[in-house]
Amino acid sequence: MVQIMKGIRILEVAQFTFVPAAGGILADWGADVIKIEHPLRGDTQRGFINMGGVPVDADRNPLIEHPNRGKRSVGIDLSTSEGQELLYRIAQASDVFLTNYLPAVRQKNRIDLEHIRAANPHIIYARGSAYGDKGPERELGGYDQTAFWSRSGIAYAITPPELEGVLGQGMPAFGDSIGGMNIAGGIAAALLHRERTGEALEVDVSLLSSAWWACGANITQGMETGVVMRNTMPGQGGAAKNPLSGNFFTSDRRVIALCMPSPGPFIEDTFRHLGLTDLLGDPRFANLHALIENAAEASRRIAQAFAAQPFAYWREHLKTMRGQWAPVQSLLELTEDDQALANDMVVDLEPADGGQPFRVVRGPVQFNREPQTAVRAPQANEHTETFLLDLGLEWDELEGLKEKGVIA
CATH class of the missing domain: 3.30.1540.10 (formyl-coa transferase, domain 3)
Known part of the structure; x- marks a missing residue:
């Protein structure tokens, strides 16, 4: 099996699904993805108790497994100066820095472009945002339901004019997953550019731009003619x-x-x-x-x-x-669709608790007609000690950082 990203290290400081989904795809492709989580809280999605009204088992959480498979989790408190210095050491040994934190938080925790590039001038800096990293609303956060579904015009276009309300998204992490693939593609292109020219680029993808690309044909028609297609009432x-x-x-x-x-x-x-x-x-x-x-x-x-x-x-x-x-x-019927299964669209992951396999959707890209290997998502801070020891820290350093609450 070809692992096109083998030897590439991604340093991910991100939560929820949009940007972590990019890291998950890159991990499927063979990259070593280091997911930085808070030593106590971890990724906020680890605490979710339901998804779309369906109870979530904390040990078998779809919102963790789907975007985080194949990564290593390292617990570091980035609000501390020692945690930041430790992050810079990891950045020095990484090819890509991947984040979805808002500009003010990036500056506060000194993980903005300036500080990461000071640690490693050759690192690719990839940002995922709700509405883009330029303009008057660059500091505004958002989710796929707001930026991808509602503001983009998708909700309006998908709702038949006869309905009084607007159709809800009804699909958790829908825009997040699409946008994550866009980020992964942008990072792949930036890595190719760096190999050819030596220049390390910034990569930006927003949920809003991902939605507009998905609707590009309809929007282009609208800009040309003043008319965009809208959905019609169901019937036959x-x-x-x-x-x-x-x-x-x-x-x-x-x-x-x-x-x-x-x-x-x-x-x-x-x-x-x-x-x-x-x-x-x-x-x-x-x-x-x-x-x-x-x-x-x-x-x-x-x-x-x-x-x-x-x-x-x-x-x-x-x-x-x-x-x-x-x-x-239905989506569940697709999991038993012969054509989908023949093309390896579902993969069984061995869960951390050793229980029944956790079935997840495999990434959509194949190389040489072979499915990419996928392994389970890490438990919160699962790899802190082993990774930092491999990075060159001594055991007494780890103990001291633990006592201060800097690492998990």
Whole structure:
């Protein structure tokens, strides 16, 4: 298995999911990620007792395992001068400094660019923020629900105009995970640049910019025409001018989604798979232009066809259909999806307590068609002693720092 980041050390001073998710991806790719946590509190997410209303087991916490797998946890109190000096020693032996702390906190704890670069002029300095590190609101914090979902325009666009309220995000750490991958990609590019030129860059990614990139096609259209697409109320049937793109109910009220943006080549094959052989040769649907003119009738007949058989039947029967389609399934159903499993999208981690494996989503990038290795997230401050000894500290130094509460 190729570990493209083997030999690269990431010094992470970050909490929650957005920026730590970048560290998790880089750890999957082989980097040595040192996660600095407070000696007593650890990452704030370790204390979460529920996620979306679902109780969280502190020893099997998805908000820790998902973004922190593969890292080493070192407990240092960065509010102390001794803790800061210790961090600088780690920075001297690191390639990347990764943080999501706000500018004022970075300055207060002397982990801003100036101090980290003073320790290591060649280190890449990567920041994740809610709204960017420039502008009048650079000091404003935020989460994926505020910066990624609400302010970006996603919540507005995804909510049908007929609804009085606005749809909630309903997906913990959604923007965080997407943004984390953006940071990981930026760091990879910065490492390549440093190798080629010797220049160490700053890397900035915000939740807001990640959301806008995800919505880039729609926003670009809006800036060009003044019109952006908004979601419509759920229902069934094909699009107004394309009956081969839309959602259709099965007999057991599940949904099959058709998506054929260029439906012309697929008309005959789709009708055959849906049992609509009486429509073959019908001049109303003989070609693309005729299909568009008679879209409403075609949509009605397609809906009738889907309603005649259950979801499981269509999932199997449509596998040979040439046009694009998908079952509308739940997140849990995807964990048993043969195609997802064949592409190694789920990995079992051995938990710290030695209990049942902890299943997590594997990172989306593969190299040479091989899944990346993933191991469990560290317990809070699990590697403080072993890492600092490897860094060159003596045991009596560790004891003294422990007594002062500087390290865990």
